[in-house]
Amino acid sequence: MTVAGMNGAGPGPIGRGASVTLSDLEKTYDRTSAAAKAVDGVSLDIRSGEFLTLLGPSGSGKTTTLMMIAGFETPTAGDIAIDGKSVVAMPPYRRNIGMVFQNYALFPHLTVEENVGFPLKQRGVPKAERAKLVAEALELVHLPGYGARYPRQLSGGQQQRVAVARAVVFKPRLLLMDEPLGALDKQLRENLQLEMRRLHADLGITFIYVTHDQEEALTMSDRIAVMNDGKVAQVGSPEDLYDRPDNRFVAGFIGESNFLPAVVRGLEDDVVVAECEGTLIRALCPGRPASGERVTLTTRPERLRFADGTWAGTEPPQNRMSVTVTEAVFAGERCRYMLRAGDGTSIVLKEPSSAAIRRRAVGERAEIAWSVADTILV
Amino acid sequence: MSEVVQPASLALAVSRPKTAPFDWRRAVPLLLAAPLLVYMLVFYALPVAAMLLRSVNDPSWTLANYAILFEDVVFQKTFWITINTSVTVTLGCLILGYPVAMGLVRAKSMAPFILVIILLPFWTSVLVRSYAWMVLLGRHGLVNEALIALGMIERPIRILNTPLATQIAMIHILLPYMILPIANALRQIDPSLIRAASGLGATPFMTFRQVILPLSMSGMAAGTLLTFVLALGFYITPAMVGGPRDITLSMLIAQQVDQLNWAYAATLSAVLLATALAILAMARKLPGVGNAFKTSMR
Ligand SMILES: Nc1ncnc2c1ncn2[C@@H]1O[C@H](COP(=O)(O)OP(=O)(O)O)[C@@H](O)[C@H]1O
Numbered sequence: 001m002t003v004a005g006m007n008g009a010g011p012g013p014i015g016r017g018a019s020v021t022l023s024d025l026e027k028t029y030d031r032t033s034a035a036a037k038a039v040d041g042v043s044l045d046i047r048s049g050e051f052l053t054l055l056g057p058s059g060s061g062k063t064t065t066l067m068m069i070a071g072f073e074t075p076t077a078g079d080i081a082i083d084g085k086s087v088v089a090m091p092p093y094r095r096n097i098g099m100v101f102q103n104y105a106l107f108p109h110l111t112v113e114e115n116v117g118f119p120l121k122q123r124g125v126p127k128a129e130r131a132k133l134v135a136e137a138l139e140l141v142h143l144p145g146y147g148a149r150y151p152r153q154l155s156g157g158q159q160q161r162v163a164v165a166r167a168v169v170f171k172p173r174l175l176l177m178d179e180p181l182g183a184l185d186k187q188l189r190e191n192l193q194l195e196m197r198r199l200h201a202d203l204g205i206t207f208i209y210v211t212h213d214q215e216e217a218l219t220m221s222d223r224i225a226v227m228n229d230g231k232v233a234q235v236g237s238p239e240d241l242y243d244r245p246d247n248r249f250v251a252g253f254i255g256e257s258n259f260l261p262a263v264v265r266g267l268e269d270d271v272v273v274a275e276c277e278g279t280l281i282r283a284l285c286p287g288r289p290a291s292g293e294r295v296t297l298t299t300r301p302e303r304l305r306f307a308d309g310t311w312a313g314t315e316p317p318q319n320r321m322s323v324t325v326t327e328a329v330f331a332g333e334r335c336r337y338m339l340r341a342g343d344g345t346s347i348v349l350k351e352p353s354s355a356a357i358r359r360r361a362v363g364e365r366a367e368i369a370w371s372v373a374d375t376i377l378v
Numbered sequence: 379m380s381e382v383v384q385p386a387s388l389a390l391a392v393s394r395p396k397t398a399p400f401d402w403r404r405a406v407p408l409l410l411a412a413p414l415l416v417y418m419l420v421f422y423a424l425p426v427a428a429m430l431l432r433s434v435n436d437p438s439w440t441l442a443n444y445a446i447l448f449e450d451v452v453f454q455k456t457f458w459i460t461i462n463t464s465v466t467v468t469l470g471c472l473i474l475g476y477p478v479a480m481g482l483v484r485a486k487s488m489a490p491f492i493l494v495i496i497l498l499p500f501w502t503s504v505l506v507r508s509y510a511w512m513v514l515l516g517r518h519g520l521v522n523e524a525l526i527a528l529g530m531i532e533r534p535i536r537i538l539n540t541p542l543a544t545q546i547a548m549i550h551i552l553l554p555y556m557i558l559p560i561a562n563a564l565r566q567i568d569p570s571l572i573r574a575a576s577g578l579g580a581t582p583f584m585t586f587r588q589v590i591l592p593l594s595m596s597g598m599a600a601g602t603l604l605t606f607v608l609a610l611g612f613y614i615t616p617a618m619v620g621g622p623r624d625i626t627l628s629m630l631i632a633q634q635v636d637q638l639n640w641a642y643a644a645t646l647s648a649v650l651l652a653t654a655l656a657i658l659a660m661a662r663k664l665p666g667v668g669n670a671f672k673t674s675m676r
């Protein structure tokens with residue numbers, strides 16, 4: 001088997017990264033019982049050179065989806081196409097995909113050099129060429145000089161780097177990673193997140209990254225596909241998902257959200273007017289809900305302000321509500337308030353802390369305000 | 379036992395002044411093992427030592443019994459047959475046992491069933507199994523009848539009382555000792571390594587050659603060692619199904635004892651024991667074998 005683009009690191013006619021299309025992908029592990037589908041109708045268009053993250057809680061089908069792309073699991077239904085060609089019938093060793101496992105899966109009986117050289121050896125790359133490429137790959141992950149060691153002689157972070165070097169040394173056009181930073185401590189994880197971004201920029205290939213850590217997903221990804229219960233809940237850029245969640249699951253899973261029950265009272269252009277706690281609240285809405293429909297409005301805690309505060313030259317926002325402070329917590333860079341609206345809905349408000357801003361006391365009555373653009377009907 | 383007692387006694391050792399009275403708790407493991415140790419000493423170690431002693435003090439203190447072995451053609455032929463049989467049987471077990479071990483590890487719901495089949499020979503005496511092979515391999519045994527029925531031979535061939543019969547029967551008897559350590563090593567291979575190899579471009583055969591085989595090496599070493607050392611001392615099977623002139627060391631020893639040639643028998647026993655010990659000692663030097671032995675005993 002020869003390596004496509006082994007020597008040509010430059011962008012080919014269709015870019016350096018592979019495009020991946022998942023169409024109505026389904027996977028049921030246990031056909032005998034009426035078990036839930038691990039993956040249930042996933043359709044995704046992953047663009048060439050994109051950094052796409054599959055984000056979701058444990059058991060949402062992220063690993064299963066990745067394993068089907070890699071070829072370790074066979075889809076029960078649906079299709080996977082890489083660069084427009086279906087790969088469902090192709091064994092993993094022919095797919096030419098780089099993969100980093102959660103536990104790294106380094107070969108314990110091989111040195112770092114032999115581990116990284118493994119994919120090249122399978123492809124019949126001659127020894128001298130192999131040594132050169134291995135050295136380059138180790139350089140890329142900042143591990144030169146570690147070639148003669150065995151995996152067990154490396155720290156977790158170093159093992160992770162070796163796994164990445166091994167996954168990219170044969171210049172695949174697609175790299176899959178299943179929670180590659182999951183086993184590392186926070187500090188190291190943050191450093192490696194930045195390195196992964198840099199690696200993605202350097203290589204220009206397509207990354208499909210799996211994590212259950214929303215912060216990691218927001219930091220690293222071009223686009224995120226949020227998964228829940230085997231389905232894609234929403235696909236979009238980190239900003240899209242954070243500012244305009246499509247549904248309650250996404251609003252709740254990514255960042256913190258307030259959910260306000262409301263009743264639709266009317267429409268103004270693309271803004272819906274809904275009654276909530278006896279006041280009219282305006283919200284952005286993709287659809288056209290009927291008047292009288294019960295809905296949920298969502299807004300982020302840090303987008304709320306106390307209405308008597310300063311608005312830094314901008315107009316005070318349109319949405320307002322009277323609340324009572326039920327809890328006030330000073331948390332260094334910000335103050336976090338629990339508020340109760342008229343009929344009991346609790347609302348969280350986060351305010352950047354400043355010695356110049358008066359802190360609210362528990363039991364105090366106040367008015368809060370936020371802008372229409374930060375209010376979404378889900 | 380020692381694991382249970384050690385931590386407590388260690389803690390005591392730290393806090394206690396050096397002149398403290400004898401700590402009985404330390405002696406508990408030894409006391410518990412004492413009956414067995416005494417039994418082994420009286421009924422095993424002493425007789426063995428007495429027997430071995432005869433090789434150097436019968437009729438008087440001398441090494442002559444060993445010296446004559448260098449010119450003893452019968453001994454040399456027997457020794458060669460013994461080693462040869464053991465090597466062949468061990469190789470046969472390795473080749474036949476490895477795939478079975480792989481099957482055992484990969485089988486999911488069938489695994490207990492396969493394990494029972496592998497262990498079945500353990501529950502039958504060597505004598506019975508050797509008789510069974512006599513029946514199967516005889517002139518009118520199942521094997522000959524089957525070969526004739528298949529048209530592969532015209533009249534019965536001689537299998538029983540040939541070296542081949544010894545090898546077949548010994549492989550059958552010793553297979554579990556090869557399969558279990560290998561299966562144990564295979565079971566410890568992280569399945570994600572197999573996936574990783576495949577994802578990195580290795581065909582199933584390449585994965586076997588470069589990942590599975592090297593990672594099961596410790597199990598193969600343990601199985602090979604165990605099988606080989608056990609094969610060295612085989613007596614009943616080669617005596618029953620082997621050829622009349624294919625005498626192994628244990629058979630020669632038995633024969634000499636029958637003829638009350640005690641000094642000669644003792645010398646041969648010492649050689650057999652030394653061979654087994656030498657092989658064990660050499661194998662301990664191989665990396666991973668010591669560990670493999672520990673894990674295969676679980
Ligand atoms: N090999 C398997 N056999 C049976 N069920 C599985 C297997 N792998 C995963 N599952 C099930 O499929 C669902 C999705 O799992 P997975 O893809 O691992 O989710 P995630 O990676 O998002 O945590 C879970 O309910 C899980 O229990």
Ligand SMILES: [Mg+2]
Nearest residue numbers: 059062063064
């Ligand atoms: Mg997972």
